[in-house]
Amino acid sequence: MSRLIYQRQYEKIRQETLDDSSHVNDSSRLVAFMDHYIEVIKNESPLVEWEKTVWEKGLWFGLFFMFSLFFMITLAVYIYLGDEDVWMILGGGYLSIMLLIVLLTCYPEKHHYKITDTGIYFRGYKRGKRFRQGAFKVIMIVCVPIVLFLLFYGGPTIFAGAGAGALGIFALPAMMKEKKPIEMALPWEAIAIYCEFKQNTIFSKKKMFMIQYYMNIWCDGELTKTVEKIIKEKMRKDCIYTTDFFAEGESNEYIRVEEVLMKETPFLWTPYPGYTNNFL
Incomplete structure (x- = not known):
């Protein structure tokens, strides 16, 4: 043509x-x-x-930084509050939740390109859908009972301060909503x-x-x-x-x-x- x-x-x-x-x-x-x-x-x-x-540029550095940060939080909990088992559970649970959330969002994109006599076509989507769905199920099965246990064991005040981050588990359903591919x-x-x-x-x-x-x-x-x-x-x-x-x-x-x-x-x-x- x-x-x-x-x-x-x-x-x-x-x-x-x-x-x-x-x-x-x-x-x-x-x-x-x-x-x-x-x-x-x-x-x-x-x-x-x-x-x-x-x-994404800098993604691996971000993963290393996040892991180091949450490791230090857990270590601090162990050193200063290690004699209280509930804080060990909270620290370990909090670290697990945060690392899983980071993994859920740290997948690369898959880009499909096509060039023809008419023009240029692009389709992009985020990989790791099956992993995110599987990890989400693990979080809900493992972490939610931990959060509920902490709530009944220590009362609402246990989630004050740093412990409030653990409540972010209940916001995951909205966070895990899959985006449509971009064309x-x-x-x-x-x-x-x-x-x-x-x-x-x-x-x-x-x-x-x-x-x-x-x-x-x-x-x-x-x-x-x-x-x-x-x-x-x-x-x-x-x-x-x-x-x-x-x-x-x-x-x-x-x-x-x-x-x-x-x-x-x-x-x-x-x-x-x-x-x-x-x-x-």
Whole structure:
């Protein structure tokens, strides 16, 4: 299919989205626009398609810090209040609850990317659903009886101060509610800007392409060159490339492209509602 046909399709969908009176603001227009292209691109043959497990930066340091903190709390309870068995139970129970809660939230994201002749598709979800559900059951079976025992043994005052954290067990059902996977898609004609970032660690070298400030595309190795080549070939001719939005966001070239797209498709500069790129 020629590029001209894709452009005509884009113009048609863009205008229909702008003219639809059911949309109350640009955010709802953006959602409807993406929903259309999600279905289109998902059903197309890919130029390249891959999955990537993405960990939040600094996650392992955070886990180590949390473990150290709660270990010190338990050690302090043992040293200063070890002669009171109830405090040993409270300290051990509190540490168990907190560590399990940390584990429930410390799973990476799974990203699925697909690039076609029409545009770019992204689907992301947080891994570890089965583990979270299993750990939640363990918490409720093991920890709730401990909390109830403490309540009957020592009375409500036992949960004063540091002990109040143990009551957080009853807030877990709301915390463990699973989020729906995030799906996003943009046609090449809707991409007016993209950023490129490198992340080098002792374990790997990765590159991230931020597409129109909506989609973060992670890749590494030879795949990086393939993705970069396709992006540069397919995007609109007036699209610009940046490496630092804060430094380059006021440049004449950036302002010019922003003005063009604001007149053409204003909702493409609207934050995607409810979108957290890293679930993180």
